[in-house]
Amino acid sequence: MADTESNHVRITFWSDPFEVRDVLHKLQTQWSGWGTDEELTQKAEQVVAEVLNNVVEHAHREDPEGEIILTCVRGKSEPTLKFEIRDDGIPMPGLQLPSGKLAEFGPDTADLPEGGFGWFMIRELTQNLDYQRAGDWNVLRFTVAA
Amino acid sequence: MNLEHQTKGDATLITVNEPRIDAAIAIQFKDKVREVTQDGPPRVVLDMSQVDFLDSSGLGALVAVMKQLSPDRSFELAGLTGAVEKVFRLTRMDSVFKVHSSVKDAVAQTCDDT
Numbered sequence: 001m002a003d004t005e006s007n008h009v010r011i012t013f014w015s016d017p018f019e020v021r022d023v024l025h026k027l028q029t030q031w032s033g034w035g036t037d038e039e040l041t042q043k044a045e046q047v048v049a050e051v052l053n054n055v056v057e058h059a060h061r062e063d064p065e066g067e068i069i070l071t072c073v074r075g076k077s078e079p080t081l082k083f084e085i086r087d088d089g090i091p092m093p094g095l096q097l098p099s100g101k102l103a104e105f106g107p108d109t110a111d112l113p114e115g116g117f118g119w120f121m122i123r124e125l126t127q128n129l130d131y132q133r134a135g136d137w138n139v140l141r142f143t144v145a146a
Numbered sequence: 147m148n149l150e151h152q153t154k155g156d157a158t159l160i161t162v163n164e165p166r167i168d169a170a171i172a173i174q175f176k177d178k179v180r181e182v183t184q185d186g187p188p189r190v191v192l193d194m195s196q197v198d199f200l201d202s203s204g205l206g207a208l209v210a211v212m213k214q215l216s217p218d219r220s221f222e223l224a225g226l227t228g229a230v231e232k233v234f235r236l237t238r239m240d241s242v243f244k245v246h247s248s249v250k251d252a253v254a255q256t257c258d259d260t
Contacts (some may be wrong), residue, residue, distance in 0.1 A: 045229075046201070046229070049201045052201055053168075053201060096157070109212060112212070113209070114206040117197060117205050120237065121237075125236075
């Protein structure tokens with residue numbers, strides 16, 4: 001794995017759903033090497049998958065030449081994983097993160113939402129979620145705690 | 147996309163032989179399930195016991211399948227693994243799908259019903 005140090009890992013890759021799978025696998029390997037708690041890695045994998053899917057689909061609009069740089073730092077003493085995910089895609093609309101509200105649904109199956117789950121889960125499972133536009137890059141930072 | 151399907155009593159049992167239902171395969175998954183449930187018994191049971199990861203794209207695909215089968219046929223899930231079950235709980239979709247604790251339970255119910 002490229003650029004691995006004892007307390008952090010950085011992975012650079014192209015915008016593609018199969019690359020996303022590969023990166024999640026690399027992260028699991030790294031977390032396993034760190035001995036990170038399984039409940040924490042499960043949450044982190046879910047969040048990172050949702051964030052990366054959104055980058056591939058929306059920021060890069062499925063352009064395979066889009067670049068993504070992911071950094072993961074493990075907490076020194078506390079059971080946390082801190083992330084920074086940068087992409088050179090289009091900015092978030094209004095330079096703001098989606099609210100991540102789950103659509104209300106009633107008993108009627110026909111009214112069920114088929115989307116909107118991603119940002120909802122990201123907001124539910126992270127702390128200190130922060131988005132900035134820096135030059136040509138989207139920079140998303142967040143922490144996942146056990 | 148590796149799915150197996152067979153008829154068990156009043157249900158079509160679909161076994162997902164994939165470890166992940168994610169953005170990489172969600173559309174294929176949805177199309178394939180639609181294909182194998184074009185016609186058949188009133189219940190469709192999806193065996194998820196080999197699936198250890200489900201993202202929002204995969205969840206959206208499951209909801210889409212259920213909407214397509216309803217109201218005439220039911221779409222039920224069986225064998226949710228730990229991480230997948232958490233996704234259902236978190237998004238409150240566990241209140242929407244009929245979830246069996248195991249494939250055996252889902253199939254046993256089939257036998258009871260017939």
